[in-house]
Amino acid sequence: MGKTLEEHLRFAACYWHSFCGTGQDPFGSGTRDFPWDSHTDPMDKAKGRLDAAFEFFSKLGVPFYCFHDRDMSPEGNTVGESEKNLRTLVALAKERQQATGVKLLWGTANLFSSPRYMNGGATNPDFRVVTHAAAQVKCAIEATVELGGQNYVFWGGREGYTTLLNTDMKRELDNLGQFLRLARDYGRQNGFKGTYLIEPKPMEPSKHQYDFDAATVVGFLRAQGLDQDFKLNIEANHATLAGHTFSHELQVAADAGLLGSVDANRGDSQNGWDTDQFPTDIYQTTEAMMIILGAGGLGSGGLNFDAKVRRNSSDPEDLFLAHIGGMDAFARGLEVAAKLLEQSPLRSMRTARYRSFEEGDGLRFSKGELKLQDLAKLAEKHENLPLISGKQELIENIINQYL
Ligand code: XUL
Ligand code: CO
Numbered sequence: 001m002g003k004t005l006e007e008h009l010r011f012a013a014c015y016w017h018s019f020c021g022t023g024q025d026p027f028g029s030g031t032r033d034f035p036w037d038s039h040t041d042p043m044d045k046a047k048g049r050l051d052a053a054f055e056f057f058s059k060l061g062v063p064f065y066c067f068h069d070r071d072m073s074p075e076g077n078t079v080g081e082s083e084k085n086l087r088t089l090v091a092l093a094k095e096r097q098q099a100t101g102v103k104l105l106w107g108t109a110n111l112f113s114s115p116r117y118m119n120g121g122a123t124n125p126d127f128r129v130v131t132h133a134a135a136q137v138k139c140a141i142e143a144t145v146e147l148g149g150q151n152y153v154f155w156g157g158r159e160g161y162t163t164l165l166n167t168d169m170k171r172e173l174d175n176l177g178q179f180l181r182l183a184r185d186y187g188r189q190n191g192f193k194g195t196y197l198i199e200p201k202p203m204e205p206s207k208h209q210y211d212f213d214a215a216t217v218v219g220f221l222r223a224q225g226l227d228q229d230f231k232l233n234i235e236a237n238h239a240t241l242a243g244h245t246f247s248h249e250l251q252v253a254a255d256a257g258l259l260g261s262v263d264a265n266r267g268d269s270q271n272g273w274d275t276d277q278f279p280t281d282i283y284q285t286t287e288a289m290m291i292i293l294g295a296g297g298l299g300s301g302g303l304n305f306d307a308k309v310r311r312n313s314s315d316p317e318d319l320f321l322a323h324i325g326g327m328d329a330f331a332r333g334l335e336v337a338a339k340l341l342e343q344s345p346l347r348s349m350r351t352a353r354y355r356s357f358e359e360g361d362g363l364r365f366s367k368g369e370l371k372l373q374d375l376a377k378l379a380e381k382h383e384n385l386p387l388i389s390g391k392q393e394l395i396e397n398i399i400n401q402y403l
Contacts, residue, residue, distance in 0.1 A: 001293065001338050001342070003297070005331050005334065006063065008293075008297065008298075008334055009302070009303055009327070009330055009331065009334065010063065010064060010105070010298055010301070010302030010303060011062050011063060011064065011264075011302060011303050011304075011305070011327055011330075012062065012063075012064035012065055012066050012105040012106075012302050012303065012304035012305065013056070013057055013060065013062045013064075013065050013066075013304075013305055013323060014065070014066045014067070014304055014305060014306050014307075015053055015065060015066065015067035015068070015071040015072060016067070016068055016071045017276065017306065017307060017308035018053070018056065018308070018319055019034070019049050019052060019053045019056075019071070020049070020071050021308055022034060022037075023309075023311040023314070025311060028311075031311050031312065031314045032314055032316075034049070034052070035048065035052075036048025036049050036051075036052060042074035043073075043074065043085060043088070045074070046072065046073050046074055046085070046089055047089070047092065049072075050072065050089060050092055050093060050096065051096075053065070054093075054096040054097075054099075054100055054102065056319065056320075057100065057102045058100040058101075058102060059320075060320060060323055060324075062102070062323065062327075063101075063102065063103060064102070064103050064104065064105035064302050064304070065102055065103075065104060065105065066104070066105050066106050066107070066108070066153070066304050066306075067104075067107055067108070068107075068108050068109065068110040068140075069082075069086050069107070069108075069109050069110055069136060069139065069140045069143065070109075070110040070113060071110070072086065072089045072090070072093065072143075073085040073086045073088065073089040073090075075114065079132070079135045082135075082136075082139070083135070083139045086139055086140075086143055087139075087143075090143045090146050090147060093147060094146065094147055097147060097148070103148065103150070104144065104147040104148055104149040104150070105149070105150055105151060105261070105301075105302045105304055106144070106149055106150065106151035106152060106153045106194075106197065106233075106261065106304070107140055107141075107143055107144035107147065107149045107152055107153070108140060108152065108153040108154065108155065109133075109136040109137045109139075109140035110136075111133050111136060111137075111156075111157070111158065111159075112157035112158045112205060116129055116132055117129065117133070117158050118158065119158070120158050120159050120160070120172065121133035121136075121156075121158060121159060122134075122137075122156075122159060122175060122176050122179035122180070123156070123158075123159045123160070123172035123173070123175055123176050123210065125167075125168075125172070130175065130179065133179070134179070134182070134183075137179075137183050138183075138186060140152075141183065141186060141187045141190070141192060142190065144192065144194075145187070145190060145191045145192050149192075149194060150194045150195070150300040150301075150302075151194045151195045151196070151197050151233075151260065151261055151300060151301060152187060152192060152194060152195075152196050152197065153196075153197045153198075153199055153233055153261075154180065154183075154196070154197065154198050154199070155198075155199040155201065155211075155233075156176070156198075156199075156201075156209055156210055156211045157201070157204075157205050157206065157209070158205060158206055159172075159176060159206070159209060159210050159211065160203075160206030160207065160208045160209035160210050161206065161207065161208055162206065162207045163207075172210070173210060173220070176210060176220075176224075177220070177223075177224035177225075177226070180196075180224065180226055180230070181224070181225070181226065183196075184196055184226065184229045184230070188229075194300055195229070195230070195231050195260050195261075195299070195300050195301070196226075196229050196230040196231070197230065197231055197232060197233040197260045197261055197301070198211055198217050198220075198221070198230055198231075198232055198233065199211065199232070199233040199234075199235060199238070199263065200212060200213050200214055200216065200217045200232065200234070200235075200238055200242070200249070201235065201238040201241065201242075201274075202238070202241050202242040202243075203241060204241065204273060204274055212242060213238075213239070213242040213244060213249060213252075214232055214234060214239075214244075214248075214249045214250075214252035214253045214256075215252050217232055218232070218252065218253070218256040218258055221258070227256075227258065230258070230260075231253070231258045231259065231260025231261070231301070232253040232258050232259060232260050232261075233260055233261045233262065233263060233301070233304075234246070234249045234250050234253055234259070234261075234262050234263070235262070235263035235265065235306055236262075236263070236264065236265050236266050236267070236279065236284070236288075237265050237266060237267040237274050237275065237276055237277075238263075238274070240267040240269075241267070241272070241273075241274060245287075246266075246284055246287070246288055247284075247287045247288060247291055250262070250288055250291040250292065250295075251291050254291055254292075254294065254295035259291075259292070259295050259298070259301075260298075260299070260300075260301045261298060261300075261301025261302055261304065262288070262292070262298065262301065262302070262303050262304065263304050263305075263306035264279050264303040264304060264305055264306070264307070264326060264330060265277060265278065265279055265305065265306050265307035266278070266279045266280070266281060266284065266307075276306060276307050276308050277307060277308075277310075278305065278307040278309070278322040278323070278325055278326040279305075279307070279326045279329045279330065280325055280326070280329050281329065282329055282332050282333055282336070282403060283399075283403065284333075285329045285330045285332065285333025285334075286332075286333040286336045286337050286340070286399070286402075286403065287333075287337075288330075288333065288337075289330065289333045289334045289336075289337035289338075290337040290340060290341060292337075293334075293337055293338065293341060294341070303330055305322075305323060305326050307322065307326065309322045336402050336403055339402050340398075340399065340402050343402075344398050344402060345398065346395065346398060346399075349391065349395065353388075353390075361378055
């Protein structure tokens with residue numbers, strides 16, 4: 001379709017799962033030994049982690065990476081010290097980017113790990129906490145600009161509530177809108193030309209999160225006047241937590257003209273939480289790539305592996321195998337999707353279903369030329385309608401032929 005696989009897919013590796021998470025869960029400690037964790041000074045740990053991350057990115061050959069401020073550098077005792085830590089690591093990351101050619105897809109701020117944010121970051125009922133969220137976002141935007149990041153992400157893990165009995169939801173949402181406008185303006189005034197992204201997720205860690213799903217976020221962005229600067233970062237596993245398919249979320253974002261980027265992973269159909277597994281399901285990647293191709297591609301976004309190896313995948317090579325498998329699953333999905341769009345009858349079958357709106361009264365309805373009473377009158381002409389099959393099984397059979 002006129003682009004190379006690399007240009008279409010724009011893969012990114014994420015810093016947090018691969019270089020911060022050792023496999024610890026609520027029931028047990030980590031299972032992967034990170035040699036840099038043997039340093040006692042947190043800044044030495046961070047530097048060792050950075051070296052390992054860039055060694056991995058370049059050995060893997062992945063063109064992009066993504067990070068949170070706190071993945072890359074430790075929180076200090078004061079706001080100023082945290083900022084200084086991040087600036088030190090960003091200078092080193094810049095050197096590594098130049099040496100390896102690896103680029104930054106997006107940066108973000110972690111407004112969910114510190115106990116300070118237990119009631120939210122930008123939506124915290126205590127204004128003083130909101131100022132801390134602002135300090136972090138300001139510095140993370142500066143870091144993203146310094147590293148040439150193409151996007152800046154907001155994922156609202158704790159932007160939500162635990163109970164409505166103590167929550168003024170309207171005020172919190174207005175505060176979120178205000179906060180995001182300030183962040184947008186600061187970035188624009190300080191050289192950020194990329195896309196701001198909101199990553200929907202319905203729950204976990206909050207009981208209810210404000211950025212519930214793509215439709216909710218599209219409505220929020222429009223209501224807050226943010227839809228010119230912000231798009232959506234759709235994550236597969238977040239879609240399933242919201243009771244949707246990955247394709248549904250991609251299509252909602254694409255239809256609003258707001259499909260910005262993708263966090264490529266998958267859930268587990270028997271587990272109701274964010275398992276963040278590497279994508280391996282070619283059916284799912286094919287459906288996703290059909291929508292992405294239909295939307296004209298990912299633009300400045302990409303496919304970020306927000307995924308982690310299983311706790312019992314304890315060999316260093318497992319991290320390579322996981323990313324390679326994920327890339328292959330999407331590359332294969334892209335090839336199948338391109339063939340389905342270009343060679344199969346799928347697209348023409350869908351177009352044909354809506355043919356009645358392309359001519360005559362259907363076209364007049366689409367153009368807004370008919371009133372409800374006109375439609376009601378026309379119904380009298382359409383008694384005894386034939387049933388028109390949706391042909392779902394045929395379509396599914398066609399997809400399997402191309403797979
Ligand atoms: C959490 C999640 C985050 C965002 C970035 O579920 O997906 O890692 O991608 O904050
Ligand atoms: Co994510």
